[in-house]
Amino acid sequence: MILTNTNDVVKVGIAQMDVVKVPRTIRTSGLGSCVGVVIYDESKKIAGMVHVMLPDSSLSRTETINVAKFADTGVNALVDMLKREGVQSFKLKAKIAGGAQMFQFTSDKDSMRIGPRNVEAVKAQLKKLNIPIVAEDTGGNSGRTIEFNPDTNKLNVRTVNQGVSDI
């Protein structure tokens, strides 16, 4: 896990995850087909974020895997990380963003529609863990930078052409 702290913003890179408490915020930038998953506990003001690249760890062809890379293992690992910080699992909620299709063209490669598949897989995993999705900004064809503030529970979503919104 690589952390670079500037101005109390914890940055999460591609295929990475981390957890913050107030007053820190947590951020990941340049989400395309990847999905940023935020899982938080309002009462404890703790939030975790994982930047998922692929829907399923069964796609991996290596013996050891980076759990944060996949929707199925990443969501679980993030919940475990949050539990170690003392959250109560029944209080957890989620906000998700990303899963865009950045380029429009035809290819029979399955990997070309990875964005929607990532979103589906994240949702399936959250459902399995009974974590409700409170807000989402997914799909489309824009890149997104997201930042979550565990004090306000707002997820700030920034795009190049569609502006900024809080969900």
Added chain:
Amino acid sequence: MNFNEKITLLHLDVLKEIGNIGAAHAATALSDLLQKKIDMRVPDVKMVSFNEMMELAGGSENVVVGIFLRIEGDAEGSMFFVLPVEQANRFIRRLIRDESFDFNKPPCSELGLSAMQEMGNILSGSYLSALSDFTGLKIYPTVPGLSIDMFGAIISIGLIELSQVSDTVIVINTSIYEEVISDDEAVKGHFFLLPDPDSFESIFKALGVPTT
């Protein structure tokens, strides 16, 4: 083949040569197209982490004009032609003779967008045909897609295949420069060639380089 363990300096040199030949042809094509001198920086072949990859064109949030295509055939992979927005604006204004064209102000004119796509087509076509001649491999580029967005969002599609076998990527990176008048104009474009993991073996085999 597990390329993390088996790629040697010799292999990186071979890939560098591939980038060199491909990009030299692309730079010539661009130079012809724009009637302008275009310089090319000898390519950089690196094995980098995904997050280091994001830094190769100014960080994951940096807004760029990106052309992406898939390479199919005997060797497969992803190819990107990435330009800073200002540089792309200069090229397209020159091509379509419209000084008001601006990628920063969507919706952009269809003419400008299709000129950009065509430029991507010509450049990647000349890059890849040089590569095909050199290796004797039959490779076919798909029609390129165009996106004006954050670099991280654009490049991540090229990491999907690789991410299934590795947490690192071998990137063949060539910078191209427009001959500039002043230093502050010295922005540069990049070609990024990201072969799929299974293709390294085909490439090395075609060139008679042992992989075991």
